[in-house]
Amino acid sequence: MNAVxxxxxxxxxxxxxxxxxxxxxxxxxxIYGFIGPNGSGKTTTLRMIMRIxxxxxxxxxxxxxxxxxxxxxxxxxxxxxxxxxxxxxxxDVLRFYAELKGFADSKPVIDSWLERLGLTAWAxxxxxxxxxxxxxxxxxxxxxxxxxxxxxLDEPFSGxxxxxxxxxxxxxLALKRDSTTVIFSTHxxxxxxxxxxxxxxxxxxxxxxxxxxxxxxxxxxxDTLRVRLxxxxxxLENIPGVSRVADFGRxxxxxxxxxxxxxxxxxxxxxxxxxxxxELTRPSLHDIFVRIARPEPEQETA
Amino acid sequence: xRKMLTVALRxxxxxxxxxxxxxxxxxxxxxxxxxxxxQMLFKDTTDTKDKRIAVIDRTPDAGLFAPLKAAADERNEKxxxxxxxxxxxxxxxxxxxxDGPESLNQxxxxxxxxxxxxxxxxxxxxxxxxLVPPNSAAGSPERRAVRYQTNSxxxxxxxxxxxxxxxxxxxxxxxxxxxxxxEQLKMVQEPVPLLAKGLTSRNRxxxxxxxxxxxxxxxxxxxxxxLVILMFMVIMVGATPLMQGVVEEKxxxxxxxxxxxxxxxxxxxxxxxGSVGISFTLVGVYLSGAVWAAYHFGYAExxxxxxxxxxxxxxxxxxxxxGSMFIAIGxxxxxxxxxxxxxxxxxxxxxxxxFALVNVITEPEGPLATWLSFFPPATPMLMTVRMAVPxxxxxWQPIVGVALVLATTIMCxxxxxRIFRVGILMxxxxxxxxxxxxxxxxx
Numbered sequence: 001m002n003a004v005x006x007x008x009x010x011x012x013x014x015x016x017x018x019x020x021x022x023x024x025x026x027x028x029x030x031i032y033g034f035i036g037p038n039g040s041g042k043t044t045t046l047r048m049i050m051r052i053x054x055x056x057x058x059x060x061x062x063x064x065x066x067x068x069x070x071x072x073x074x075x076x077x078x079x080x081x082x083x084x085x086x087x088x089x090x091x092d093v094l095r096f097y098a099e100l101k102g103f104a105d106s107k108p109v110i111d112s113w114l115e116r117l118g119l120t121a122w123a124x125x126x127x128x129x130x131x132x133x134x135x136x137x138x139x140x141x142x143x144x145x146x147x148x149x150x151x152x153l154d155e156p157f158s159g160x161x162x163x164x165x166x167x168x169x170x171x172x173l174a175l176k177r178d179s180t181t182v183i184f185s186t187h188x189x190x191x192x193x194x195x196x197x198x199x200x201x202x203x204x205x206x207x208x209x210x211x212x213x214x215x216x217x218x219x220x221x222x223d224t225l226r227v228r229l230x231x232x233x234x235x236l237e238n239i240p241g242v243s244r245v246a247d248f249g250r251x252x253x254x255x256x257x258x259x260x261x262x263x264x265x266x267x268x269x270x271x272x273x274x275x276x277x278x279e280l281t282r283p284s285l286h287d288i289f290v291r292i293a294r295p296e297p298e299q300e301t302a
Numbered sequence: 303x304r305k306m307l308t309v310a311l312r313x314x315x316x317x318x319x320x321x322x323x324x325x326x327x328x329x330x331x332x333x334x335x336x337x338x339x340x341q342m343l344f345k346d347t348t349d350t351k352d353k354r355i356a357v358i359d360r361t362p363d364a365g366l367f368a369p370l371k372a373a374a375d376e377r378n379e380k381x382x383x384x385x386x387x388x389x390x391x392x393x394x395x396x397x398x399x400x401d402g403p404e405s406l407n408q409x410x411x412x413x414x415x416x417x418x419x420x421x422x423x424x425x426x427x428x429x430x431x432x433l434v435p436p437n438s439a440a441g442s443p444e445r446r447a448v449r450y451q452t453n454s455x456x457x458x459x460x461x462x463x464x465x466x467x468x469x470x471x472x473x474x475x476x477x478x479x480x481x482x483x484x485e486q487l488k489m490v491q492e493p494v495p496l497l498a499k500g501l502t503s504r505n506r507x508x509x510x511x512x513x514x515x516x517x518x519x520x521x522x523x524x525x526x527x528x529l530v531i532l533m534f535m536v537i538m539v540g541a542t543p544l545m546q547g548v549v550e551e552k553x554x555x556x557x558x559x560x561x562x563x564x565x566x567x568x569x570x571x572x573x574x575x576g577s578v579g580i581s582f583t584l585v586g587v588y589l590s591g592a593v594w595a596a597y598h599f600g601y602a603e604x605x606x607x608x609x610x611x612x613x614x615x616x617x618x619x620x621x622x623x624x625g626s627m628f629i630a631i632g633x634x635x636x637x638x639x640x641x642x643x644x645x646x647x648x649x650x651x652x653x654x655x656x657f658a659l660v661n662v663i664t665e666p667e668g669p670l671a672t673w674l675s676f677f678p679p680a681t682p683m684l685m686t687v688r689m690a691v692p693x694x695x696x697x698w699q700p701i702v703g704v705a706l707v708l709a710t711t712i713m714c715x716x717x718x719x720r721i722f723r724v725g726i727l728m729x730x731x732x733x734x735x736x737x738x739x740x741x742x743x744x745x
Binding site for chain 1: 304305308309312316550551554555556557558559560561562563564727
């Protein structure tokens with residue numbers, strides 16, 4: 001059973017096609033990561049699942065229901081831009097959002113979430129007095145306060161310090177344990193790799209990746225060399241068979257050209273100096289993202 | 303529906319709980335009655351500095367200066383002894399050295415220069431032919447008039463006083479010429495008063511015929527006037543927060559969260575219901591106060607239950623109609639500053655009834671009042687006024703008025719709903735009226 005099913009959905013704003021013929025199935029109880037550069041259509045897709053925007057073509061079923069009317073009370077939403085009434089008290093804002101979802105007896109839920117995210121002392125303070133991190137956590141509670149079955153989080157971790165990030169990540173995992181379906185978008189590839197059961201990448205309105213991390217990496221094969229060299233790192237891209245070099249300082253990633261022999265590259269490296277580490281591996285999500293989203297220079301100038 | 307009420311309740315609380323609402327609740331009547339109260343408080347605090355006035359008496363015997371001077375002296379004495387001090391008039395007799403227009407103009411110029419130097423307050427010039435009988439052919443209008451020159455033309459105290467004193471003196475002279483004493487003249491001129499009364503009616507309990515009461519012009523003017531001002535205020539206080547609220551929701555990105563839970567139209571209707579609630583709070587406070595005062599001070603007959611019920615119906619429609627316009631503007635604008643320019647035409651519509659108010663109150667059944675009261679944006683206020691002014695208007699008029707306003711309101715709410723739906727998610731750049739119009743027409 002899928003929590004969200006998107007079939008051949010297209011949405012344009014004027015002449016700009018924001019989402020093009022998108023199909024996607026989000027299984028119930030999974031954590032689904034949406035990745036993609038800014039302006040590639042992530043937020044538009046999330047807004048369409050929320051029924052804030054309606055697709056020009058195609059169908060979207062949420063929890064088995066397809067409708068263009070009536071906002072869905074079983075779906076919670078944390079928009080990318082945080083929206084809270086500044087002059088209201090934290091508890092009042094949360095109760096208001098719960099009631100808007102038709103969730104009447106919200107007090108115990110609000111209290112437990114405030115406690116879990118360390119905000120109990122701020123319950124009766126005005127939103128305007130909160131720090132950025134705190135208001136982001138309040139916004140997160142607003143999205144889950146009505147105990148939705150599906151939660152959409154648009155960049156839930158952006159701008160958080162490591163401590164708050166851990167708190168919020170733990171909260172998202174707790175949702176999954178309660179068999180809530182979580183869809184979130186992120187620019188943090190490490191978070192996406194570690195947390196998501198499934199990954200979906202949209203680029204210029206088109207779906208370019210969809211599946212588990214393993215599935216995605218398999219399609220690219222083991223074409224990446226991770227090496228650590230003692231000395232000369234310049235001119236690595238001139239080694240025959242290497243198409244691209246990413247220097248991370250302590251180690252370097254070399255992408256092999258299709259059909260290139262890794263051992264031949266190793267020989268070349270050894271001829272230049274000491275090789276401390278040599279590993280044939282699958283590309284990281286970060287690398288895959290960059291391969292898709294950053295066009296080759298000649299394409300860029302074309 | 304439940305969600306709409308949740309939104310309505312939040313909107314209501316967000317406005318009513320603020321200090322500024324309480325302040326405006328208290329301040330409004332003070333501001334409205336402010337100039338009245340100010341005048342009453344300071345009516346005795348007038349300019350009591352003595353005024354020096356040059357008098358040129360050009361009548362053949364220069365005989366009008368004496369009675370004028372006598373009256374001024376009497377007045378000055380009274381001013382000095384009276385507790386209520388008033389300005390004294392110091393009259394300075396000036397004569398034209400040589401008769402002729404040139405020397406007269408020269409004299410006027412000199413005197414006017416003294417006025418400019420604040421040595422004189424004004425110049426009173428009695429025309430040479432003021433005593434010539436009015437039916438005779440002699441004299442030009444200029445020569446038969448009294449002329450007054452001053453640098454303070456808005457201060458009418460002295461010219462009014464002088465006009466009265468001079469005319470009294472001239473009448474006495476004319477009476478004498480006609481062989482009458484001034485007592486006889488007074489008797490002839492004694493005016494008969496006109497008593498304005500309400501309609502006579504039969505008392506239902508005793509069966510006796512009750513005479514109509516004296517008409518209180520002030521009260522019968524202020525009842526309809528107050529209703530209109532109240533309705534205007536209610537529209538402003540009830541509907542303006544809607545616009546600010548929508549802009550806030552846009553700027554703080556709250557709209558997106560809300561739209562994840564409630565349909566745009568439901569959200570907007572919730573806001574409108576909230577503002578109707580706010581308007582009822584205002585009206586409740588003021589009307590109950592006004593009705594209590596009317597009964598307490600014996601002006602109960604100026605308050606008609608029927609008019610009050612119509613008022614409430616029109617008030618609800620007016621708040622919905624203008625509220626939806628305010629919401630549309632809020633949704634179309636990118637920030638508060640942008641709303642100001644778009645607000646102008648709406649404010650003009652809201653103020654239109656105020657411009658025509660005096661005309662409508664004095665002639666509620668005149669063509670201007672009648673036609674204007676069928677112009678939907680003006681209907682709520684003007685129809686209520688016309689009903690509040692005796693004898694009232696035919697029943698079909700307020701009914702047709704309500705139907706027209708209702709239709710306009712539905713149209714406004716519908717159009718605002720479409721503008722709201724598009725505008726609420728737009729960021730960064732505001733829309734103009736052409737954009738709004740396109741959004742309305744787009745399916």
